[in-house]
Every structure is written in C-alpha cells, then in structure tokens.
Amino acid sequence: MINDDTVIETLDELEAFLISVENGGLGLNNVAGIALATNNADGRPFVAVLDDKHQLLMGRWVTQDVFDNGKDRVRRGPTKH
Numbered sequence: 001m002i003n004d005d006t007v008i009e010t011l012d013e014l015e016a017f018l019i020s021v022e023n024g025g026l027g028l029n030n031v032a033g034i035a036l037a038t039n040n041a042d043g044r045p046f047v048a049v050l051d052d053k054h055q056l057l058m059g060r061w062v063t064q065d066v067f068d069n070g071k072d073r074v075r076r077g078p079t080k081h
Contacts, residue, residue: 002046002058002059002060002061005061006060006061007060007061007062007063008047008060008061008062008063008066009062009063009066010066011066011069011070011073013066014047014062014066014070014073014074015073015078015079015080017047017060018034018073018074018077018078019078019080021034021049022077022078026049026058028049028057028058030051030052030057031049031050031051031057032050032051032052032054033049033050033054034047034048034049034050034074035047035048035050035074036048036062036067036070036071036074037059038067044061045061045062045063045064045066045067046059046060046061046062047059047060047062047070047074
C-alpha cells in the first residue's frame with residue numbers, strides 16, 4: 001500500500017529505504033522481498049516490499065531515474081549498513 005506521496009528521488013534515498021526495511025525500522029512483519037515495479041493503472045514506478053505470498057506490504061514511489069538505475073541495489077541489497 002502506498003499511503004502517501006513521498007517519492008524516493010535519489011539512489012541514496014533508495015539505499016536508506018532498503019536499510020530501514022532490512023533492519024526492521026518500518027515495523028513490517030513477514031517481509032520476504034523487495035522489488036521495483038510499476039503501477040498498473042498509470043505506469044508510475046515504485047519500490048514494493050513483499051511478503052512470502054508476494055503480497056504488497058508497503059510501497060514507496062520512486063523517480064524514473066531511481067527505477068532505471070536502482071535495480072542492482074534492490075536485487076543485491078543495500079551496500080551500506
């Protein structure tokens with residue numbers, strides 16, 4: 001669920017978001033994965049936090065630049081801890 005219009009605008013912001021998810025800082029339970037995706041309704045890109053049934057637990061909008069260039073960070077996980 002994307003409940004606000006906060007947009008991740010830089011790769012550093014994406015990294016911070018990934019670290020927050022990994023460290024449990026967002027209070028999410030049953031996190032099984034993170035993916036970059038696009039909204040079916042309007043094609044807007046977002047980062048999705050998924051549970052073990054591939055259901056969306058949380059999403060955050062991202063810029064097209066972050067979507068295009070952040071795939072390796074999402075795939076491999078954050079580099080900073």
